[in-house]
Amino acid sequence: MISFDLQYFQPNTIEDAINIYEQFISENKKPIYASGGTEIISRARRNEVQPDAIIDLKNIPGFHKCEHKAGKLQIGSAVTLNHAATHSNFPLLKTVIQSIATQTARNKITIGGNLASSLPYREAVLPLLLTDSTIVLATPKGAITKNIHDVFPFNEHLKELELMMEVHLDSKLIKHPHFWIKKTKQSQINYPIVSVAAMHIDNEIRIATSGLTANPLRMKQLEKDILQAVEIEDCLDQIESYLPSPIIDDMIAQSDYRLFLFKQIIKDIAINWKGAS
Ligand SMILES: Cc1cc2nc3c(=O)[nH]c(=O)nc-3n(C[C@H](O)[C@H](O)[C@H](O)COP(=O)(O)OP(=O)(O)OC[C@H]3O[C@@H](n4cnc5c(N)ncnc54)[C@H](O)[C@@H]3O)c2cc1C
Incomplete structure (x- = not known):
């Protein structure tokens, strides 16, 4: 149950969505956009967000293409x-x-x-x-x-x-070779300890990761260094330097363990793909 009053809008146009948002802001109130609404509703139930209005974008044509x-x-x-x-x-x-x-x-x-x-x-x-x-x-x-x-x-x-x-x-x-791995604490359906996606596009190895830090990251410097490195261990030894701190350390996994897994995954990608570049 949501324990506070809020208004719900389902505009049919982008202009209406922005106007409603603007109207609430001008009244010093807090509006929030929603698409699927799953996160907003569960956060509102826990009182983590208390919007005055939810502006549901689902009815806007074009947002579904x-x-x-x-x-x-x-x-x-x-x-x-x-x-x-x-x-x-x-x-x-x-x-x-x-x-x-x-x-x-x-x-x-x-x-x-x-x-x-x-x-x-x-x-x-x-x-x-x-x-x-x-x-x-x-x-x-x-x-x-x-x-x-x-x-x-x-x-x-x-x-x-x-x-x-x-x-x-x-x-x-979209059809270039890809690699993906997600390590979770228990079942496969769970938030990641670390999740790494990579693509081999022309002569590049592209790498992005989630679960290690506050936001998912594209690892452009690591990508370059892997291609240039004579010994891949040179990159792996300083893997932490490629990431902004802090590394997430919580009930799901300690930061050292997240880094350890990340290092292993990057090693696998480099060994498998570097020869092909
Ligand atoms: C059971 C479960 C398991 C999950 N497991 C994972 C997982 O393994 N990995 C993972 O990545 N995520 C996972 N999630 C999280 C899920 O992907 C997010 O909570 C996501 O935000 C829900 O999408 P939604 O469309 O319902 O968002 P909403 O509740 O509609 O919105 C979420 C946020 O996005 C903003 N927003 C929505 N649409 C727009 C827009 N068009 N423009 C600007 N801002 C917008 C909203 O204002 C709000 O702040 C899981 C969620 C559940 C319920």
Whole structure:
């Protein structure tokens, strides 16, 4: 049960969504956007968030598209994880998504909600970081497009009235060889101790990881150093230096263990792929 009063809106247009948001802000009240609503509702039940209004974006046409058009894979922010896994035709995205929550929860959880989640994991972003996706944002002045690396993590870089409309990425990239591994404490359906996605694109090894730090990361310096290293151990010995601190240390796993697993995974990727570069 949610123990406080709030207003619920389901606008049919982006303009209406932004207007409602703006109206609440002007009254010094707290509005919040929702896509699948699973995280907001469970956080509101625990009183971790107390919005005055929930603005549900599900009814906005276009937020549900998942298609290849003009050489781009375009995924609307209200597309559910299951829909994206089935219709994107992007093997790595499908694999990563199928490890998030349960089949039933994935029918509700959306791409937009996963990317803008307050949790550190946000695993659906990993394939999008590897493919240098762009994000289409709705703003009061119209739609703008930004590189994912400039707006991620969203909850730090989105301005107050910006909301995520779509993710775009180059359709040509989706079939490149990929690698993915998720280590969890118990069952496979669980938050990651560490989750690593990698792609071999032309002469590059691209690596992104989640579970180690406050946000998922694209590891561009590590990618470069692995390719140039004569001995891969030179990179592995200083693996911590590639990561911002702190490394997550909680009931799921200690930071040393997370780092140990990460190191092993990077070693496997390098051994398997370096020869092929
Ligand atoms: C059982 C279970 C298991 C899970 N396991 C995993 C896991 O293994 N790995 C993992 O990564 N995640 C996992 N999650 C977390 C889940 O991916 C996130 O909680 C996600 O935020 C839920 O998506 P949603 O669409 O319901 O989000 P919502 O509740 O709608 O929104 C979440 C946040 O995103 C913001 N937001 C939503 N849409 C937009 C938008 N278009 N523009 C701007 N901001 C927006 C909201 O304001 C809110 O702050 C799990 C969740 C559950 C319930």
